[in-house]
Amino acid sequence: MTATIGSSAPRFDLDLFSDENLTDPYPIYERFRAAGPVVYLSAIDAYALSRYDDVRAGLGDHETFISGRGIGLSAEGNATRKGVIIASDNPLHDQLRSVLSERLSPKAMNVIRAEINEKADALVASVVAQTSFDAVTDLAQAFPLTVVADLIGLPAADRLRLLEWADAGFNLWGPSNERNIRSLPVWAELIDYIVTQATRDKLTPGSMGAAIYEAADRGAIALDQCPQLFVSYLVAGVDTTINAIGNAVAYFAEFPDQWELLREKPALIPSAFEEVLRIDAPLQLVRRYCVRDVEVGGTTIPADSNVVLIYASGNHDDRKFPEPARFDVTRNPLDHLTFGYGLHGCAGQALARLEAHAIFRALAKRVTRFEAGMPVRRLNNVVRGLEHLPVTVS
């Protein structure tokens, strides 16, 4: 293994993306953090940063740790994201970002806030009326799917496959394993759908989808960049928010005292959502390409190497967050790493907050206690969340 020459990084041979390790990655992250500031993962030929300060500094240094050579761990996966904002460096990144942030910035949220709050309230009222429901499929999936599809302006009949496409999109961030390979044809279907079916004439006028084409009309982007921006909306806004909401209900069921705190003091809702994001990041990690020799905590990462920045590990670093495994809705960990940080900091985070706060508020009005049955976890190479969570509410 020549990649470790010139680096004193402790080496791990484990497969971070095996079923077993995806089921519970936190003990492994703890071993990484204890072993040193940089560890070398032989199975994927990548250096990993796992401590809070290092992950954050790595995200902040986008000139050393670049995205344009791919943000995933397989060549096939990276090939599917050519020209996509998340896998772009500047100046391309800023050009694409300005089109997205026009519609996704907190300012833009003011326009849609009332509508999202109403939708959340109506959905929560209808599921709570059933007393027993699946917090993932009936609530956590149903809400962002409707919100995102409406915002993008997709025809109603086309929405059913969004989940499968998003799941495939994130599996393609991982190494070239079975989950990755089986996602390639699913991804090809999404691209075909965008190019041949979700065409401009099918999109709701005034929607975010239509706005992408309007940006091309005024020359802010080229017409052939539209599908890549479309992908960003479709994939990034679905799986992430879904898992955050599903995880939230699981935590509120497991820690009824924390739910009680939130109900007594709804002003804690924003803090509670940040804590949900911190304690189990829906997106666990990202890959960067390191373009120069760089020293992290006395260990060298050589130029031209893969680097994995593990958000979820940084979020559990007790140097930063005392008692990191404790779910505490009063913690307000605003600088968690779940949305990334800096240049590529999540462009849709204001929308995620708007959706989640609306759901939490609607639940807090109606639910005093969640009783959860056995959760079913869905395994994805980089996304962490549940497939099912049966709950009974009172």
Add this chain to the structure above:
Amino acid sequence: MKVLLDRKRCEGHGMCESAAPELFTLDEAGELIAHFDGREIPANLEESARDAVRVCPVAALAIEQTP
């Protein structure tokens, strides 16, 4: 100490306002007002200023140490 605001990067997430309301306010339109833009931060607000820089999700804020 000064806080530098990169307007081009700022998207108006408002985290700085919650960390340091004395230093930052979002106006009605959602535009960020930096009350000490280009000026020395009073000593008693330096810690809040550091908090604001720390929580900015898009790294639009930076500390400039002045002699």
